[in-house]
Amino acid sequence: MAMQMLPPDWPGNFWAHWAIFAVAVLVFVLLMVIVFIWFERRAMAVMQARLGPNRAGPFGLLQSVADALKILIKEDIIPARSDKLVHWLAPVVAFVPALLIFAVIPFRGGAILADLNIGILYIVAISSITTVGIFMAGWSSNNKYSTLGAMRQVASVVSYEIPVVLSLVGVILLAGSLSMQQIVAAQNIPFILLQPLGFLLFFTGALAEINRAPFDLTEADSELVAGYMTEYSGMKFGLFFLAEYAEALAISAIVTTIFLGGWRGPLLPDWLWFLVKVFIVFFVIVWIRTTVPRLRIDQLMALAWKFLFPLALLNLLITAIEILVWPAVSLWVFVPINIAIAIVLVVLWSKFFKLGWGKVEV
Amino acid sequence: MKFERYGIGIARGLSVTIRHLLRRPITTQYPEQRLNISRRSRGNELIWDENKCTGCGTCAKACHIGAIHISTSTNLVDNKYKVEKYEVDTGCCIFCGLCVEACPFEALFLSYDYERSQYRRGDLVQTKEMMMETPERKVSGYFYPGRAAKLPRQSLLVNNDRGKT
Numbered sequence: 001m002a003m004q005m006l007p008p009d010w011p012g013n014f015w016a017h018w019a020i021f022a023v024a025v026l027v028f029v030l031l032m033v034i035v036f037i038w039f040e041r042r043a044m045a046v047m048q049a050r051l052g053p054n055r056a057g058p059f060g061l062l063q064s065v066a067d068a069l070k071i072l073i074k075e076d077i078i079p080a081r082s083d084k085l086v087h088w089l090a091p092v093v094a095f096v097p098a099l100l101i102f103a104v105i106p107f108r109g110g111a112i113l114a115d116l117n118i119g120i121l122y123i124v125a126i127s128s129i130t131t132v133g134i135f136m137a138g139w140s141s142n143n144k145y146s147t148l149g150a151m152r153q154v155a156s157v158v159s160y161e162i163p164v165v166l167s168l169v170g171v172i173l174l175a176g177s178l179s180m181q182q183i184v185a186a187q188n189i190p191f192i193l194l195q196p197l198g199f200l201l202f203f204t205g206a207l208a209e210i211n212r213a214p215f216d217l218t219e220a221d222s223e224l225v226a227g228y229m230t231e232y233s234g235m236k237f238g239l240f241f242l243a244e245y246a247e248a249l250a251i252s253a254i255v256t257t258i259f260l261g262g263w264r265g266p267l268l269p270d271w272l273w274f275l276v277k278v279f280i281v282f283f284v285i286v287w288i289r290t291t292v293p294r295l296r297i298d299q300l301m302a303l304a305w306k307f308l309f310p311l312a313l314l315n316l317l318i319t320a321i322e323i324l325v326w327p328a329v330s331l332w333v334f335v336p337i338n339i340a341i342a343i344v345l346v347v348l349w350s351k352f353f354k355l356g357w358g359k360v361e362v
Numbered sequence: 363m364k365f366e367r368y369g370i371g372i373a374r375g376l377s378v379t380i381r382h383l384l385r386r387p388i389t390t391q392y393p394e395q396r397l398n399i400s401r402r403s404r405g406n407e408l409i410w411d412e413n414k415c416t417g418c419g420t421c422a423k424a425c426h427i428g429a430i431h432i433s434t435s436t437n438l439v440d441n442k443y444k445v446e447k448y449e450v451d452t453g454c455c456i457f458c459g460l461c462v463e464a465c466p467f468e469a470l471f472l473s474y475d476y477e478r479s480q481y482r483r484g485d486l487v488q489t490k491e492m493m494m495e496t497p498e499r500k501v502s503g504y505f506y507p508g509r510a511a512k513l514p515r516q517s518l519l520v521n522n523d524r525g526k527t
Contacts, residue, residue: 048382049387049389291378
């Protein structure tokens with residue numbers, strides 16, 4: 001497949017390109033967040049034999065708009081003994097990095113705000129900043145639930161960052177580049193087939209990083225009120241909510257780009273393939289949320305350090321051996337081999353997986 | 363060997379949730395869809411038959427809340443009591459149905475209606491005119507099996523029966 005990196009009629013001027021894509025990314029994120037909130041509520045409702053939001057607009061599509069309006073006109077309450085400046089800054093610090101991730105997501109061939117040659121590294125670096133915002137929120141609220149939630153968030157992100165990054169390295173080895181554009185171009189076979197274990201590890205770790213169920217200990221509503229968001233109201237709460245869904249959207253887009261072949265696909269136009277894949281990934285996230293109950297904090301930590309981390313190391317080792325020793329062999333040969341390796345490793349490692357030397361039930 | 367530990371348990375759970383995608387919702391969209399309530403339900407008003415009532419006041423005596431106010435005058439022409447005032451404060455009433463069971467002349471019933479919320483407390487007091495049986499104000503089958511037989515069967519969601527829509 002001949003790949004054209006930039007369509008000839010693309011706005012070539014640097015500033016024009018910058019301006020167009022900055023606006024496009026903003027609009028894309030805000031629109032998709034609204035659609036995602038509706039989609040998640042609706043999909044969850046159907047899986048629970050309910051109907052979900054169905055009053056505002058056709059099929060309840062305007063529900064998120066109505067919610068946004070409600071949040072906008074609500075009173076902004078700041079706790080009396082909070083750290084005012086940090087309390088005010090936290091939502092911004094949490095939201096902006098989630099938005100910045102989309103600078104390196106290719107929506108179609110060449111449709112990218114900045115084709116950085118270190119795209120993945122940029123994503124890994126930027127997405128961790130959100131944690132700072134969340135910890136600022138938890139600390140400045142001067143509330144025990146907020147602080148507890150924020151501390152859980154920091155602990156989980158610091159732990160899960162390692163398996164997530166290690167599982168990405170396998171992909172980078174295969175693609176031979178850190179640029180998102182090049183990674184998509186390298187996927188004649190979607191990397192989910194070549195890196196099934198890497199995909200599983202990345203997806204699990206990513207779910208934990210963005211606090212989706214079953215790793216939503218940060219805002220576990222049954223124990224911590226709302227976690228770090230407890231003391232927030234009005235538009236600041238809205239920004240946190242936006243950041244959460246923007247992160248879910250970002251993870252869907254990253255999984256699409258890195259493991260599912262990005263915008264590449266037969267028949268349909270590029271951008272539609274991208275959107276369809278993003279929606280499929282998000283549906284899987286919602287599906288997992290409806291199915292799996294929340295973990296305990298010790299299970300969360302053990303999963304990261306005793307399960308994901310060693311498996312990510314092994315995955316990296318196996319991928320490196322495959323690439324170094326048999327560089328000439330067609331990649332299709334490795335598809336069944338890698339899937340078999342993934343299954344064997346997961347089953348073997350689950351057998352070894354224990355908590356508290358086997359005294360605590362997993 | 364417990365296979366639940368090797369991801370099988372999660373996979374089984376995922377298959378359960380995905381199968382629910384194709385299932386019909388079991389909820390009812392209330393104002394548009396209504397279920398038929400139990401034929402013997404105690405609705406939140408009382409229905410009174412002026413012609414059968416003799417003004418004996420048994421209902422008021424049976425009411426331990428004191429929600430029924432009845433005052434009568436003697437009608438010497440018919441040699442009968444005339445009911446001057448019959449009022450039930452449904453704001454106090456607990457719908458226990460004792461008055462219905464106590465009435466010796468089958469003149470008092472509970473209603474089949476359950477949508478009678480008001481903005482003011484005073485509007486909850488039923489006067490004589492508001493207690494007549496009309497097509498809108500149906501009589502419940504409570505304590506009167508003959509009446510119950512005439513009402514539609516209760517619709518149950520387990521039978522996937524949404525009743526009137």
